Amino acid sequence: xxxxxxxxxxxxxxxxxxKPATLTQAAVVSKQELxxxxxxxxxxxxxxxxxxxxxxxxxxxxxxxxxPGDVGYKLExxxxxxxxxxxxxxxxxxxxxxxxxxxxxxxxxxxxxxxEKSVDFILKQVRHDxxxxxxxxxxxxxxxxxxxxxxxxxMNQREDVRQALQKSVDLIVTSQNKDGGxxxxxHVADADMSVAACQVMALRAARNIGxxxxxxxxxxxxxxxxxxxxxxxxxxxxxPYSEPGMFRYQPEQRSRASEPLTAAGITILHGAxxxxxxxxxxxxxxxxxxxESFSKSYGLRYDGxxxxxxxxxxxxxxxxxVGGKRYRDYFRMIEDVLLRMQHEDGxxxxxxxxxxxxxxxxxxxxxxxxxxxxxIFQR
Numbered sequence: 001x002x003x004x005x006x007x008x009x010x011x012x013x014x015x016x017x018x019k020p021a022t023l024t025q026a027a028v029v030s031k032q033e034l035x036x037x038x039x040x041x042x043x044x045x046x047x048x049x050x051x052x053x054x055x056x057x058x059x060x061x062x063x064x065x066x067x068p069g070d071v072g073y074k075l076e077x078x079x080x081x082x083x084x085x086x087x088x089x090x091x092x093x094x095x096x097x098x099x100x101x102x103x104x105x106x107x108x109x110x111x112x113x114x115x116e117k118s119v120d121f122i123l124k125q126v127r128h129d130x131x132x133x134x135x136x137x138x139x140x141x142x143x144x145x146x147x148x149x150x151x152x153x154x155m156n157q158r159e160d161v162r163q164a165l166q167k168s169v170d171l172i173v174t175s176q177n178k179d180g181g182x183x184x185x186x187h188v189a190d191a192d193m194s195v196a197a198c199q200v201m202a203l204r205a206a207r208n209i210g211x212x213x214x215x216x217x218x219x220x221x222x223x224x225x226x227x228x229x230x231x232x233x234x235x236x237x238x239x240p241y242s243e244p245g246m247f248r249y250q251p252e253q254r255s256r257a258s259e260p261l262t263a264a265g266i267t268i269l270h271g272a273x274x275x276x277x278x279x280x281x282x283x284x285x286x287x288x289x290x291x292e293s294f295s296k297s298y299g300l301r302y303d304g305x306x307x308x309x310x311x312x313x314x315x316x317x318x319x320x321x322v323g324g325k326r327y328r329d330y331f332r333m334i335e336d337v338l339l340r341m342q343h344e345d346g347x348x349x350x351x352x353x354x355x356x357x358x359x360x361x362x363x364x365x366x367x368x369x370x371x372x373x374x375x376i377f378q379r
Contacts (some may be wrong), residue, residue: 140194
């Protein structure tokens with residue numbers, strides 16, 4: 001099965017490889033040249049924008065294979081930095097996945113070396129206990145790195161990747177708290193929805209390629225999500241901003257709810273194998289109503305706030321799984337916003353957050369979801 005998967009990925013990469021290009025060079029790609037399934041959602045302009053973004057990423061990779069970002073943490077609507085423009089595990093994993101999502105596999109094509117170097121960098125950051133960290137990156141980054149290694153192992157079956165992946169998965173499993181969630185550091189009592197979503201995505205990717213993941217870990221994560229849902233009979237809401245169908249940061253009724261957290265909750269349920277579900281439908285209805293204004297505010301007005309990127313990282317996956325007109329309408333909206341935000345050098349801004357490499361990697365991932373080259377992003 002894995003051999004067939006590798007062959008499929010190589011074939012896809014050969015069919016989709018585009019040389020690193022400027023916008024002018026990439027303009028020869030027409031929508032008619034895209035597969036029929038992609039024509040329904042991904043425009044030729046969106047494809048060119050993603051390719052231009054990948055070129056920016058390739059040009060800004062560091063010699064050690066990493067990509068730089070401001071290491072820090074969110075503080076209310078801000079972002080406090082403790083290691084500025086440093087080799088960043090999470091940003092490196094997201095950038096690597098952006099290339100994989102475009103069909104660029106390790107060791108092949110114009111970006112094959114960049115992908116291989118990033119994998120080697122991630123492997124060097126795996127500690128003896130399985131925690132993947134450097135420059136004080138935290139569990140968000142660990143989860144993105146674990147997801148990246150899982151997708152890489154599905155392509156090349158490198159034994160060193162498998163060993164590192166198993167250790168990193170074991171750390172996620174043992175770090176789950178009593179309520180079924182995860183927090184910024186391993187093995188702590190607290191938890192929140194945004195960190196939990198990253199961990200479940202990583203576990204799903206690992207499970208897809210044969211790594212042992214206890215079923216009870218997934219079941220407890222599903223319970224954590226359901227306990228965090230805002231329901232009609234809740235007696236207390238944080239503010240008028242919250243409404244039934246949304247998901248909260250934490251299960252307590254006074255905890256805030258938001259569009260990104262709602263998208264994350266839906267993605268956790270999808271990642272756990274839950275699809276036809278009342279909580280998902282109510283959450284999708286909230287996103288249908290609110291994502292466009294959210295995008296204009298946190299994307300265009302705030303110059304690419306980290307809320308915008310992580311919200312749509314999950315939202316595009318949620319809509320992709322749902323499919324149909326709902327997905328096409330959503331993708332048309334987010335593609336338009338991203339095209340308006342892209343800079344001439346191919347980058348996307350992230351004024352509040354880890355920085356432009358993070359914004360660019362995430363934007364490229366969002367735009368390339370319709371290609372379905374990565375198993376984690378397939379229906």
